[in-house]
Amino acid sequence: MNDAARVREKKPRRPLGERLRELPARLNPVASYRRNPTLWKESGTAYLYLLPALAVLSVFVFYPFFSAFRISLFKWGLLPPRPYVGLANYQYIFHDKYFWRALWHTLYYVAVTVPVTLFLAILVASLLNKGLKFLSFARTSFFLSYISPIVAIAMVWRWMYNADYGLINYFLSLLDRLPFLELNAIQWLNDPKYALNAVIVLSIWHFVGYQAIILLAGMQNIEQQYYDAAKVDGASGFRAWWHVTIPLLTPQLFFVFIISLIGSFKVFTEVNILLSGSGPLRSAETIVYYILRLSGRVDGGTQHLGRAAAASVVLFGIIFALTVFQMTVTQRKVHYQ
Amino acid sequence: MLRNVMVGLLAVLLLGAAAVAADEPVTIEFWHAMSSGHQPNLQKLVDDFMVAYPHITVTPVYQGSYSSLQGKINAAVAAGNLPAIAQVYENWITPLESILYPIGPHMAPGEAEDIIDGLVPSNTFNGVLTTVPFNKSIMVLYYNADLIATPPATWAEFYDVAKSLTADLDGDGTIDRYGTALRPAANPEQFLTFLDQAGGSILNADWTEVTINDAPGMAAIQFCGSLIPYTFVTSEYISDHIGKIAMFIDTSAGYPYNLTAANNAGFQLGVAMLPVGPVTQGSMIQGTNLAVFDVPNQTQAQKDAAVLLARFMLRAENTVFWATKSGYQPVTKSAYELQAWKDFVAANPYQQAMSAQMLLGFSQILHPNYGDMRTVLSTKFDEIMRGAVSPLDGLNDMAAEIELLLEE
Numbered sequence: 001m002n003d004a005a006r007v008r009e010k011k012p013r014r015p016l017g018e019r020l021r022e023l024p025a026r027l028n029p030v031a032s033y034r035r036n037p038t039l040w041k042e043s044g045t046a047y048l049y050l051l052p053a054l055a056v057l058s059v060f061v062f063y064p065f066f067s068a069f070r071i072s073l074f075k076w077g078l079l080p081p082r083p084y085v086g087l088a089n090y091q092y093i094f095h096d097k098y099f100w101r102a103l104w105h106t107l108y109y110v111a112v113t114v115p116v117t118l119f120l121a122i123l124v125a126s127l128l129n130k131g132l133k134f135l136s137f138a139r140t141s142f143f144l145s146y147i148s149p150i151v152a153i154a155m156v157w158r159w160m161y162n163a164d165y166g167l168i169n170y171f172l173s174l175l176d177r178l179p180f181l182e183l184n185a186i187q188w189l190n191d192p193k194y195a196l197n198a199v200i201v202l203s204i205w206h207f208v209g210y211q212a213i214i215l216l217a218g219m220q221n222i223e224q225q226y227y228d229a230a231k232v233d234g235a236s237g238f239r240a241w242w243h244v245t246i247p248l249l250t251p252q253l254f255f256v257f258i259i260s261l262i263g264s265f266k267v268f269t270e271v272n273i274l275l276s277g278s279g280p281l282r283s284a285e286t287i288v289y290y291i292l293r294l295s296g297r298v299d300g301g302t303q304h305l306g307r308a309a310a311a312s313v314v315l316f317g318i319i320f321a322l323t324v325f326q327m328t329v330t331q332r333k334v335h336y337q
Numbered sequence: 338m339l340r341n342v343m344v345g346l347l348a349v350l351l352l353g354a355a356a357v358a359a360d361e362p363v364t365i366e367f368w369h370a371m372s373s374g375h376q377p378n379l380q381k382l383v384d385d386f387m388v389a390y391p392h393i394t395v396t397p398v399y400q401g402s403y404s405s406l407q408g409k410i411n412a413a414v415a416a417g418n419l420p421a422i423a424q425v426y427e428n429w430i431t432p433l434e435s436i437l438y439p440i441g442p443h444m445a446p447g448e449a450e451d452i453i454d455g456l457v458p459s460n461t462f463n464g465v466l467t468t469v470p471f472n473k474s475i476m477v478l479y480y481n482a483d484l485i486a487t488p489p490a491t492w493a494e495f496y497d498v499a500k501s502l503t504a505d506l507d508g509d510g511t512i513d514r515y516g517t518a519l520r521p522a523a524n525p526e527q528f529l530t531f532l533d534q535a536g537g538s539i540l541n542a543d544w545t546e547v548t549i550n551d552a553p554g555m556a557a558i559q560f561c562g563s564l565i566p567y568t569f570v571t572s573e574y575i576s577d578h579i580g581k582i583a584m585f586i587d588t589s590a591g592y593p594y595n596l597t598a599a600n601n602a603g604f605q606l607g608v609a610m611l612p613v614g615p616v617t618q619g620s621m622i623q624g625t626n627l628a629v630f631d632v633p634n635q636t637q638a639q640k641d642a643a644v645l646l647a648r649f650m651l652r653a654e655n656t657v658f659w660a661t662k663s664g665y666q667p668v669t670k671s672a673y674e675l676q677a678w679k680d681f682v683a684a685n686p687y688q689q690a691m692s693a694q695m696l697l698g699f700s701q702i703l704h705p706n707y708g709d710m711r712t713v714l715s716t717k718f719d720e721i722m723r724g725a726v727s728p729l730d731g732l733n734d735m736a737a738e739i740e741l742l743l744e745e
Contacts, residue, residue: 158577162577164577165580195572275572276572277523280571280719281723282522282719296428296429297407299712300426300428302708
């Protein structure tokens with residue numbers, strides 16, 4: 001209780017009726033606030049501002065989602081008849097080994113890509129935050145990997161990965177000359193063991209710059225006073241970074257983590273361009289690739305739109321569950337300045 | 338007398354009206370996926386068409402990649418705003434059969450018969466020529482002419498050449514040059530070509546039985562299996578590894594890429610017809626067709642105009658013009674007799690093999706579930722060629738999975 005409140009308390013008591021009228025507002029402040037006409041004026045304006053975004057989201061996100069859910073219950077073709085089949089489409093995908101393989105490939109991709117990218121991004125951002133001489137040049141260079149179109153990037157990486165003429169195998173062959181190393185040329189894109197890993201390396205390289213820039217912006221917003229205080233307490237270097245920078249960076253870390261988690265579940269273009277398909281023995285078929293294959297958009301498959309919709313509803317469920325988990329559990333660790 | 342005059346006048350009036358109606362200006366859209374390099378040539382054909390039929394205006398609409406074009410067509414089906422005519426793959430339109438406007442019944446005598454035999458089944462729904470072929474390519478044999486003086490003419494020769502040219506050149510225990518290469522996951526058409534050459538097919542003629550693992554299928558898969566030790570099996574483009582491959586079967590549409598790659602690798606690229614199989618010298622034709630849509634937003638005049646455009650594209654001089662400019666192959670028999678085409682082939686020797694192969698070509702079946710059958714073929718063919726399953730077991734798996742698709 002602050003001083004002003006104490007002063008008010010000393011005022012003479014108001015009549016009981018007046019205080020009773022205020023009781024509902026005290027018990028349920030929100031409900032009573034809603035009855036306040038000025039609020040409607042204020043929030044009405046707020047809703048007006050939200051309206052364009054809501055309209056766009058409704059048309060391009062909410063409607064397609066509910067529509068996909070509806071389609072997943074039908075044997076849906078481009079033209080009628082579209083018989084209702086209940087959960088048959090879900091049954092089909094749950095009994096399809098390629099669905100489970102695609103799910104496994106996707107989980108593996110996410111489990112490696114997300115933490116490694118985040119770790120490297122923190123490292124890069126911390127180095128950039130050291131006050132480099134050519135900071136803006138370095139920043140631009142890192143960001144360039146992100147703003148280059150993924151199709152172009154994948155084409156370049158395809159050549160770097162080329163087993164016969166590629167840069168990566170060339171470096172391996174140089175290392176091979178060392179007496180204690182035995183390295184053979186690796187069929188990066190043509191070996192089921194390596195194909196998905198090749199995609200992972202490309203993705204990490206692609207997203208590190210973007211994440212680093214966001215983290216760097218967060219780091220540069222941390223006020224000097226915290227570091228000064230840490231210095232007074234005898235913390236410097238790594239300890240200041242660990243106890244000041246990282247905790248105060250958690251909002252940005254949290255944002256980047258969620259965005260990259262959701263994005264990683266949706267990986268497709270990198271796979272399709274780098275491997276010109278789903279890889280040897282379908283070793284890099286991800287969930288989104290699987291969905292597009294069922295819908296006849298890749299590999300010239302038959303168009304099973306109901307099955308594709310069912311698979312996308314399952315993907316939505318997974319991403320939704322993980323995001324809710326993060327919002328409720330991980331967010332507790334987020335500190336705001 | 339008066340009655341006769343009146344009837345005569347009425348007849349003249351009606352005929353006049355019909356004549357006017359036939360020449361009433363009509364505008365149609367032509368959706369395609371031909372990128373910028375092809376567009377001037379496509380536009381020239383469209384311009385020629387508009388000169389021949391001055392009352393028709395054709396607006397070619399570039400819809401991006403094939404995948405985007407497919408997406409736009411699907412969306413237009415739902416939205417009810419399909420164009421009069423579009424470039425389509427077979428699998429895109431098998432679900433749309435009921436809204437296709439058959440072109441065949443509106444052709445002049447002899448026109449339909451002029452289409453290359455191998456292309457007729459993949460454009461015919463229930464015995465009616467419905468779509469017409471447009472840009473087509475065929476599998477041919479590419480070879481390193483510095484290594485191979487005479488390309489193999491039979492399966493046995495193909496095997497011998499592949500075996501003799503597979504070599505570990507630097508003695509490090511790994512193969513540096515493969516006799517041949519296959520791209521089974523992306524290109525199951527390579528297997529389908531062997532299957533056809535052995536006299537086999539995926540299904541019987543009325544699509545009631547799976548025939549892929551009959552004797553011809555077994556011969557085809559065993560031949561592929563015998564090639565495994567001498568084959569570079571890849572999911573990448575063969576041209577990306579062309580330097581270490583002596584010969585390979587690939588589509589004629591890949592010629593420019595294979596030529597560039599061969600030049601970079603420093604060898605002469607040869608093109609030949611495929612070796613002859615036990616039964617045929619067939620080869621698989623792929624590519625798009627032209628479809629006219631029978632939908633409420635297209636008037637009869639627009640559908641008629643679209644049919645005229647499709648027929649115009651089939652004319653010998655036009656399919657030859659398109660082929661010489663685009664690298665695709667002419668789609669009618671008479672085109673191959675045209676002097677312009679003969680001159681073009683004489684000036685471009687690689688075309689000789691493609692041209693001859695095209696007349697022996699076959700194309701995919703129009704089964705509504707062909708897309709999934711192709712996925713089964715590509716998955717299993719890949720497993721077989723990578724040694725994950727034995728050739729005969731793999732073939733029987735193919736048959737069992739296709740059987741299930743037939744029941745769907």
